[in-house]
Amino acid sequence: MSESVANSIYRLVRQVPTGRVTTYGAIASALKLPSPRQVGYWLHRNSRPDTIACHRVVRADGRLAKNFAFGGLGGQTNKLLAEGVPVKAGRVNLIDYVWADFSLDAKSLKRDII
DNA sequence: AGCGTGACCGTAT
């Protein structure tokens, strides 16, 4: 089912280090998904924001999710600020804070399995 | 099967 797609997405999101962010597009391309929209869809339906740091995923230009499902735009902003990621005018500086060094090998898959 | 919707993206103005 497409649940496996969701788990793949969550697995990658859990690799993003504290204090860094990644983008919907980076996740989509890492998983070879046809469209980044799918990433947003599954993060929105994520029922475990406590174990999956979905707030570390931002748009390609650094802007945050307009309709962040857990506390709205402000909720995502606060979570990032708490981790030391500056947020100005609803966006982060990708040049300094983006991270996309995902590992897809079997070893990390086993470690990060949900 | 068609259609509207969306935690998107790139380009143009």
Place this chain on the structure above:
DNA sequence: TATACGGCCACGC
């Protein structure tokens, strides 16, 4: 920097 527009594709109705 900010809208606008078109393309994108999975989902739900």
